[in-house]
Structure formats: structure tokens, C-alpha cells
Amino acid sequence: MEALLAAVPVRVPFDPAEFCQRVAAWRGRPIRLKAVDTVAVGLPSGTFYEQDAADTILYDETTTFHHQCAIILHELWHLVAGHYSERTVGEDAAEFLLPLIGRGQLRRWAARDSYAATEEREAERFARRVLEIIGRRQGSALADRLGETFGE
Numbered sequence: 001m002e003a004l005l006a007a008v009p010v011r012v013p014f015d016p017a018e019f020c021q022r023v024a025a026w027r028g029r030p031i032r033l034k035a036v037d038t039v040a041v042g043l044p045s046g047t048f049y050e051q052d053a054a055d056t057i058l059y060d061e062t063t064t065f066h067h068q069c070a071i072i073l074h075e076l077w078h079l080v081a082g083h084y085s086e087r088t089v090g091e092d093a094a095e096f097l098l099p100l101i102g103r104g105q106l107r108r109w110a111a112r113d114s115y116a117a118t119e120e121r122e123a124e125r126f127a128r129r130v131l132e133i134i135g136r137r138q139g140s141a142l143a144d145r146l147g148e149t150f151g152e
């Protein structure tokens with residue numbers, strides 16, 4: 001976590017797409033962001049999937065910018081840390097994702113759920129850490145709002 005933050009410093013004002021782009025360059029594999037109405041399509045507020053060419057983070061387009069940042073950072077850590085590598089694509093994922101992404105080479109998919117508490121806590125810690133840095137640098141209440149994001 002600290003190695004990533006040392007290699008890819010957090011800049012303010014924070015632009016999640018720009019940050020993901022630098023993280024992608026650092027790890028040598030493209031990362032795409034895709035905003036969708038996750039509730040409408042029956043997905044969790046954040047999720048990611050991997051294809052041959054790139055990894056994609058899906059996030060809820062209907063929530064606040066701050067919440068979107070928290071979701072994206074959370075999913076980003078799963079990707080960087082290689083979480084859920086054991087989770088293969090199932091029928092449920094295909095049903096959810098195919099209308100959104102078409103018939104790509106879906107390699108794996110992970111939903112944000114209680115599947116692995118340790119990995120969830122780690123992703124949460126990363127998102128919190130980055131938002132704290134942003135909050136400190138911007139002098140805003142970003143970090144405080146994070147409590148609402150990961151209240152569950």
C-alpha cells in the first residue's frame with residue numbers, strides 16, 4: 001500500500017480517472033472506469049472485471065462524487081492486490097455484465113460483497129487512506145464522509 005502511494009502520489013484536486021491511469025502505468029496493465037446505474041442493472045455499487053486487454057472498474061453513477069471516489073479506490077486496491085483471483089466467471093456474472101460489456105474475453109469478475117472479509121477490510125483501508133490524504137491536502141471533510149461510505 002505504501003509502495004503504491006510512494007510510486008503514485010495522490011494529487012489534488014483528486015481525479016479518480018487520472019489516478020487510475022497512473023496506477024495502471026505503474027503496474028503495466030490498463031485500467032478503465034465505467035459509470036453505470038448499478039442499482040438498475042442489479043450490481044453492487046462497485047465491482048471490477050478483467051478482460052484480456054484491460055481491467056475495468058464499474059462504479060455507481062448515481063451517487064456523489066466523493067462516494068464514487070471511495071468505490072473506485074476500493075475496487076482499485078482489489079485489482080492491484082490481485083484479490084479474488086480464485087473467483088471465476090459464473091452464470092450470474094455473465095448475466096449481469098454481458099449487456100454492459102458485450103462478448104468480451106471476461107477472465108474474472110468480483111462483486112463487492114462479504115465474500116472475503118480480509119480482502120474487503122484491506123480495500124477499505126486503502127480507500128480510507130487515500131481519501132484521508134486528499135482530505136488533509138484539500139482541508140475538506142472528505143475523510144469524515146467516508147464513514148457513510150463504508151458503514152456496512
Ligand SMILES: [Zn+2]
Binds near residue numbers: 075120
Ligand atoms: Zn471489495
